[in-house]
Every structure is written in C-alpha cells, then in structure tokens.
Amino acid sequence: MLPAQTGPDLRRARQRYLAHGEAPPADLVGAMLSRSWQRCLAAGLAPVGRLPSPLQLDASQVARASDRQSELVAHARPVMEYLYGQTRDSGSMVILADDRGVLLQTLGDMDFLSRAERVALMQGASWHENQRGTNAIGTAIAECAPIAIHGAEHFLERNGFLTCAAAPVMAPTGRLLGVLDISGEQRCRHPHTFGLVRAAAQMIENRLFEARHGDAIRLRFHPLPEGISTVAEGVLALTEDGCCSGANRAGLALLGLVPADLGLTPVTQVFQIRVADLVAWGRQHPGEAMPVLRHNGQRVFLRVELAHGARRIVAAEPARSTPPQDAFTRLDSGDAALQTAISKARRVLGKPIALLLQGESGVGKELFAKACHESGPRQARPFVAVNCATLPENLIEAELFGYLPGAFSGARKEGCPGRIRAAHGGTLFLDEIGDMPLAQQARLLRVLQEHEVVPVGGSTPVPVDFVLICATHRNLKQDMEAGRFRADLYYRINGLTLMLPPLRERSDFAALTARVLHELSPEQPRYLDDRVAAAFARYHWPGNLRQLVNALRTACALMGDDEHTLSWDHLPDDLLDELHSQPTPLPSPHPPENLHALSNAAILRTITCCEGNMSEAARRLGISRNTLYRRMKGMPN
Numbered sequence: 001m002l003p004a005q006t007g008p009d010l011r012r013a014r015q016r017y018l019a020h021g022e023a024p025p026a027d028l029v030g031a032m033l034s035r036s037w038q039r040c041l042a043a044g045l046a047p048v049g050r051l052p053s054p055l056q057l058d059a060s061q062v063a064r065a066s067d068r069q070s071e072l073v074a075h076a077r078p079v080m081e082y083l084y085g086q087t088r089d090s091g092s093m094v095i096l097a098d099d100r101g102v103l104l105q106t107l108g109d110m111d112f113l114s115r116a117e118r119v120a121l122m123q124g125a126s127w128h129e130n131q132r133g134t135n136a137i138g139t140a141i142a143e144c145a146p147i148a149i150h151g152a153e154h155f156l157e158r159n160g161f162l163t164c165a166a167a168p169v170m171a172p173t174g175r176l177l178g179v180l181d182i183s184g185e186q187r188c189r190h191p192h193t194f195g196l197v198r199a200a201a202q203m204i205e206n207r208l209f210e211a212r213h214g215d216a217i218r219l220r221f222h223p224l225p226e227g228i229s230t231v232a233e234g235v236l237a238l239t240e241d242g243c244c245s246g247a248n249r250a251g252l253a254l255l256g257l258v259p260a261d262l263g264l265t266p267v268t269q270v271f272q273i274r275v276a277d278l279v280a281w282g283r284q285h286p287g288e289a290m291p292v293l294r295h296n297g298q299r300v301f302l303r304v305e306l307a308h309g310a311r312r313i314v315a316a317e318p319a320r321s322t323p324p325q326d327a328f329t330r331l332d333s334g335d336a337a338l339q340t341a342i343s344k345a346r347r348v349l350g351k352p353i354a355l356l357l358q359g360e361s362g363v364g365k366e367l368f369a370k371a372c373h374e375s376g377p378r379q380a381r382p383f384v385a386v387n388c389a390t391l392p393e394n395l396i397e398a399e400l401f402g403y404l405p406g407a408f409s410g411a412r413k414e415g416c417p418g419r420i421r422a423a424h425g426g427t428l429f430l431d432e433i434g435d436m437p438l439a440q441q442a443r444l445l446r447v448l449q450e451h452e453v454v455p456v457g458g459s460t461p462v463p464v465d466f467v468l469i470c471a472t473h474r475n476l477k478q479d480m481e482a483g484r485f486r487a488d489l490y491y492r493i494n495g496l497t498l499m500l501p502p503l504r505e506r507s508d509f510a511a512l513t514a515r516v517l518h519e520l521s522p523e524q525p526r527y528l529d530d531r532v533a534a535a536f537a538r539y540h541w542p543g544n545l546r547q548l549v550n551a552l553r554t555a556c557a558l559m560g561d562d563e564h565t566l567s568w569d570h571l572p573d574d575l576l577d578e579l580h581s582q583p584t585p586l587p588s589p590h591p592p593e594n595l596h597a598l599s600n601a602a603i604l605r606t607i608t609c610c611e612g613n614m615s616e617a618a619r620r621l622g623i624s625r626n627t628l629y630r631r632m633k634g635m636p637n
C-alpha cells in the first residue's frame with residue numbers, strides 16, 4: 001500500500017499544480033494514488049478476480065448522456081480530433097467521459113481499440129473508480145485534478161497493460177463537466193502525453209468560457225505580462241455591475257477563490273481597482289496589459305476585453321452606479337476617508353459654503369481645492385491660489401487686497417488689483433491660512449462679510465464674488481483658543497471642514513502608487529519591485545504625496561526605456577537610507593537582554609528588512625552568507 005500523505009506542503013503543491021498546470025510533484029501523485037487505492041478497498045473492490053457487473057450504457061442511454069453534456073461534447077470534439085491527429089499511430093485512443101465516468105466519445109487506432117474493448121474501454125462503459133478501481137478517468141473525477149496512471153498503478157490487475165493520462169474539464173462556474181483522457185499500451189508510454197492532455201482540457205475550458213461569457217467584460221491576467229494569452233492565464237468574467245460571474249480554473253487558483261465565490265464576489269474585492277477604471281483601460285488600451293494589485297498586495301498584469309454587449313452595458317453604466325467622472329475622479333484611488341471627503345465636497349459644489357481643508361503638508365490639499373473648482377459651476381472662471389505662509393508680512397496686504405497707484409514706496413505705478421479681485425467669479429484658495437497675521441485676518445474678514453474689497457491707499461470698495469477654500473496643516477481650533485487666530489474669521493471660513501488623510505494612513509497606497517506611476521509614465525508600464533513595494537508600504541512618508549510623487553518621478557527618470565521594474569537602484573539615496581533604517585518589529589516579543597541577543601535582533605531585523613533575501617542581508621551586515629546561516633542556526637527558536 002502506498003503511504004497516505006497530507007499536510008500543508010502537499011496542499012500548497014496541489015494548489016500550484018492546479019493553478020499553473022505544472023507537472024505534479026511526486027509526493028502529490030503518491031498521495032492521490034494512495035487515497036484512490038484506499039477508496040477502492042473501501043468500495044469492496046479486489047485487484048484480481050471478477051468485477052461486480054460494471055455499468056455499461058446502451059446506445060440510446062449514451063445518446064441521452066451526451067445530450068445532458070451537449071455543450072461539453074460540442075466544444076470537446078474539435079480538440080479531441082486535434083489530439084488524435086497528434087497521437088495517431090501511437091497505439092492509443094482519445095476519450096471523453098462525462099462527470100460520472102461514462103465514456104461518451106472515443107477516437108483511436110483500430111488495433112488498440114479492439115484490445116481496449118476487452119477491458120471495456122469503450123463508449124457507454126463507466127470508468128468510475130468504484131467500478132474499475134484506480135484509473136486515470138475515475139481518479140481524475142474523484143480528485144478533481146489531472147492525473148496519469150501507469151501499468152501496475154491501476155488497482156485492477158487486468159488494467160495493468162494500460163497507461164492513461166486524464167484531466168478534468170470544468171464549466172466556467174467551477175462545476176465538473178467531464179474528463180478528457182488519452183489511454184494507450186503501457187509499453188508505448190510517451191512522456192509528453194500527460195502535458196498534452198492537460199493543455200487540451202484547458203483549451204476546452206477556454207472554449208466553454210468564451211461561449212458562455214463572450215458578451216461580458218473579461219479580464220485576462222497572470223503574474224507575468226508574458227503569461228497572458230497562454231494556457232496558464234487566469235480569466236475572469238464580470239457582470240455589468242462588476243461581480244465575478246465566471247472564471248477558468250487557473251483564474252480561481254491564482255486568486256485563491258473557490259467556485260462558490262462566483263456570483264457573490266465583486267471584482268473590487270479581488271483587485272485594487274474600480275470597475276470604471278477597468279472599463280476605461282479596456283476602452284483606451286485594447287489588447288494592452290496593466291499592472292494591478294490584488295488586495296494581498298500581489299501584483300498581476302491584467303488585460304481588459306470589452307465585448308460589444310459589454311461596451312453597451314458599460315456605456316449605460318455611469319448614469320446608474322458609477323460616481324460622476326469629474327476632477328475628483330483622478331484623486332480617488334479607493335481610500336475610504338478620502339472618498340468621504342470627496343463626496344461631502346461634491347454635495348456643496350456651487351453653494352455659498354466656505355471649505356476648510358485640513359491635513360499634513362503634502363497630502364494634496366491644493367490639488368483637492370483645484371478639483372473642487374474644476375468640478376463646480378465656476379470651472380471656466382479663474383482659480384487663484386495664495387500661499388499665506390510664503391508672502392512676506394509687509395506685502396501680504398497689498399498682494400491680497402490690491403493697491404492704488406503710488407499707494408506706498410516701491411509700489412507699481414499703475415497700481416495692482418490684488419489676488420482677491422483676480423479671483424472674481426471663480427475660486428480663491430488661501431493656503432496656510434493659519435499663518436496669516438492677525439491684522440490681515442481682520443481685513444479678510446471684512447471682505448468676506450461685505451463681499452467687497454478696498455485696495456490699499458484707496459477708500460472706494462470694489463465688489464467681489466468668489467468661492468473661498470482655505471487650507472492649513474495647523475490645528476486652527478487650538479490656534480483660535482490660544483488667541484493666534486480670530487474666532488470670527490475661523491467660523492466664517494469653516495463652512496465645512498474636510499480632513500485629508502496622511503499617506504501612511506491611506507488604505508489605497510498600492511493603487512495610488514500604481515496610478516501615479518501610470519501618470520508619470522503613460523507609455524511605459526512601470527511597477528514597483530515587490531521588496532520596494534513592501535518597504536514603501538511600511539514607510540511613514542513624512543512628506544506625504546509630495547514626497548512619494550517626487551521619489552517616483554526621479555525613479556522613472558533614472559529607469560532605462562526598456563526597464564519596467566522600479567527597484568532599489570532607482571531610488572534617491574536619502575529615501576533609500578530612510579527605507580533601510582526604518583524600524584521593523586522584532587520577531588521576539590521580549591526585549592533583548594545582552595550583547596548576543598542584541599546582535600541576534602539586529603540580524604533578524606536586517607533579514608526582515610531584506611524580505612528574507614539572505615545575500616542582501618549578509619551584505620548589509622558585512623558578514624558572509626555562511627556566517628549568517630551559522631548565526632541563524634545558533635539562534636533560539
């Protein structure tokens with residue numbers, strides 16, 4: 001008896017095997033065979049002697065069984081003929097069985113067919129495991145996995161002259177439809193037969209997928225761009241509202257989904273991208289793949305196919321479910337806090353409500369203010385931004401409120417209308433309002449109350465009409481309580497306060513980075529090396545988006561035209577130092593107590609920083625790899 005093998009390694013090996021169509025590892029085959037033999041014994045079969053009358057359907061029953069699986073039969077036939085062409089004269093046959101193991105169709109060499117008939121390898125016979133013992137068709141059904149069974153691995157001795165390779169064929173819903181098999185004489189066994197039958201089964205699955213989902217939005221994806229359009233690609237079909245309605249086997253395995261997830265899982269739960277963005281990519285870049293992150297941070301390349309039906313659906317979609325496509329769309333890559341701010345801002349657009357944007361330096365307050373302006377009814381009028389922190393105190397008054405000719409020494413002789421009047425009809429954005437001196441705060445308040453501005457050196461007020469957006473990284477409420485900011489102005493500018501989140505708290509970091517990279521390098525797909533992405537995600541980004549965008553811009557400039565992966569080599573030195581020196585949690589919950597423990601902790605921290613890359617960790621620690629391994633061996637568990 002073969003030993004039963006289980007355990008997480010074997011489960012992982014099985015997943016890899018099913019996902020990528022690789023040849024199964026020996027352990028896995030051993031485990032499948034072992035389970036099969038145990039099932040045969042439990043079903044009361046004996047390796048020798050008479051069989052307890054196995055099932056054999058007559059012609060009309062075979063016709064009914066074929067009708068039941070008409071879609072499978074129709075799509076399998078051309079693939080079987082192709083396979084037969086490949087294996088002709090090799091003393092073998094190509095078989096299609098249904099999900100119960102009943103042989104629906106056979107194509108093969110006459111010599112072998114007559115020999116096969118003696119063991120009932122013919123149309124109408126059932127090769128279910130509990131009828132014929134361990135065999136490729138029956139065991140592939142029982143295990144729902146491809147398998148090859150050679151000679152004496154068959155449970156029944158009488159089948160020992162056979163060599164058989166079979167692969168299940170699944171519907172796009174994940175349901176088992178049947179099995180494709182190539183059987184021949186053991187002495188004519190060919191090493192490529194198993195690979196051929198697995199690829200052919202996948203071909204049938206792909207044909208079934210196209211037939212069922214040809215009118216849907218389809219996503220083709222793979223961890224490598226070259227993997228798309230190969231038999232290893234994952235394929236997902238989406239309903240019009242972005243729900244995953246079908247997937248091929250590789251797709252399910254690559255995404256860690258099970259068939260029961262289909263029909264229930266929105267694509268936004270699988271990839272960090274919105275349906276509207278997928279569709280936009282499919283429209284604008286037909287046939288091109290883009291890098292997209294899964295929610296576990298793993299990157300895949302994805303091609304979007306919009307069939308004609310889907311194009312119609314999608315064209316109608318924005319009116320029903322997608323948010324408006326305005327200037328905010330570019331800022332929204334999925335973070336919930338930012339989305340809340342955007343939806344509140346959208347609701348007050350065009351209304352006389354002053355916005356106060358709060359958030360750390362570089363979180364994108366000015367960009368947000370611009371998006372408010374460009375999404376609102378005043379978008380054709382001016383957007384005027386004034387940074388109150390960078391204007392010298394003696395100029396701020398003249399700059400904001402304007403001045404008459406000769407108002408003060410050094411003034412332009414023709415005078416100046418000032419920034420507030422320049423914003424007439426549009427939006428005035430006062431950045432760093434918290435840094436405005438108290439005297440100017442009083443003048444600004446008057447402008448906001450009277451809707452008119454009196455230029456420096458003049459006495460005649462000029463009417464002005466603008467939407468006010470202010471921003472600050474300071475805590476204005478505290479400043480007001482401490483007397484540094486006027487309370488009346490605070491309440492005037494604070495019609496609605498919106499808090500923009502710092503980068504380190506954003507949940508859409510990966511999608512945001514991918515989007516910025518795409519904007520910086522629209523022609524050339526670029527993505528972060530996995531270790532850089534992990535270090536970026538851990539870093540605290542004190543300069544927020546300004547720092548991230550600058551780092552990515554520099555990195556893109558340093559990358560060669562044919563380079564796609566942004567690695568450590570492309571990052572500026574100061575950021576590299578920061579990334580490498582950031583503290584990472586120690587694996588041990590106890591603080592190190594002595595020198596030896598301290599050095600162990602340093603080693604572990606460096607290995608974590610290097611994402612387990614031992615050569616890199618050894619280089620950074622200044623020791624050889626051998627020393628590093630020796631030190632690791634000596635560490636307590």
Ligand SMILES: Nc1ncnc2c1ncn2[C@@H]1O[C@H](COP(=O)(O)OP(=O)(O)OP(=O)(O)O)[C@@H](O)[C@H]1O
Nearest residue numbers: 331360361362363364365366367368516545546549
């Ligand atoms: N969503 C975004 N996508 C791409 N670039 C962005 C985004 N948000 C901000 N940036 C970039 O980050 C930089 C800082 O943005 P912005 O000036 O709007 O931030 P801020 O919060 O107003 O900064 P500060 O408080 O220092 O004035 C700008 O170069 C801007 O182009």
